[in-house]
Amino acid sequence: MKSEQMANTTSMIEIFGILRKHIKMIIYTTLITVFATGFVTFFVLSPKYESTTEILVNRKMSDQLQAAQYQQVQADVQMISTYKDIITSPTVLDEVNQEVEKYPGYPGSETGLQKSISISNQQNSQVFSVTAKSTDANxxxxxxxxxxxxxxxxxxKIMSVDNVSIVSTASPSSTPYSPRKALSLAAGLLVGLILGCGLALIREATDKTVINESFLTDDMGWVNLGQISEISKKSYEEVSESKPVRTVRVTNLKDRRV
Known part of the structure; x- marks a missing residue:
């Protein structure tokens, strides 16, 4: 058990050592990813806005049916799914499409208009919301x-419903719901860190360069016979200046005459 823990600890230390070794590459990769994400978020993606209106459909009841009011309310709630289908049907969208096709930020077609509209409601509520999305707030x-x-x-006319009320009208939003700039930058930072760490590990795994003697003695099983220290050019020049170089004259034997 202790050996397993020691092995895991050693592995983690080795991983941190690899990441530390390639810290510059990780930082550069992270910065590039964040800058790319910021460029796309601020200059490429078009901001999108959404506005919501709320509708209440409450069918009137006769005096004889007042005792069944609770059941009627539940029936109205269940009917909301039907109203959703009516709203997104050509019966409604054909007329809406004709009105907004020349507006800026128009979705492009009736199909695009249908996709830009979503309907939602709270549980056990007769009020449901119609939310529209566009690249233009108005x-x-x-x-x-x-x-x-x-x-x-x-x-x-379709369902003989005569008590439809628009509870609240939609107003242009001053702030877009997409893209979320702060969230995009945070995601870019996280992706950059993960990508940088992954590249560091891959580079270390594919690097076969001998960088220290432990690789030869521990991994290869060879015997270390000695080391040759590297001397810098500056040190070599200092040694050369302090100790004059002896010149050895070599005589070519072929040129010697007997």
Missing amino acids: TAAAIANLTAKVFKQKVG
Whole structure:
């Protein structure tokens, strides 16, 4: 058990040693990734805005059915899924599309318009929200309000519902919901660190250069017969100046005459 713990500790120390050895590469990789993420976030991606309007559909009841009010409320809640299908159907979106197709930030088609609209509601609530998204804040608000308006006009004829109320209208948002700049930069920092550490480990694993004697003695099993120290050019010049170099004259034997 102790040997396993020691082995794990040694492995962790070796990994930290490798990361420390390649710390410059890790820092450079992280900075490049953060700068690339920031460039894409601030200069490439278009900001997206969303606006929400809320609708209440409450079918009127006769006096004889007041005792069944609770059941009626539950039925209205369950009907919201049907209202969602009506809102995203061509019955409603055809008219909305004709109104907003010339607006800036228009999704491009009726299919794109359908994808830009989402409907949600809280549990056991008769109020549901229509949220529209666009690259233009005013267009997002216009799509949400027009969708609610057309739905209010159409649903009465489709389902004989005569009590549809727009609880709140959508207003242009001053801040985009995407991209989230701080979150993008944090993600870029994390990805850069992971990528840098991965490159450091890969480089160490593929580097077969002999950098110390322990590799020869421990890994290769060779015997260390000696070491040759490296001398710098400056040290060599200092030694040369302090000790004059002796010149040895060599006579070519071929040129000697007997």
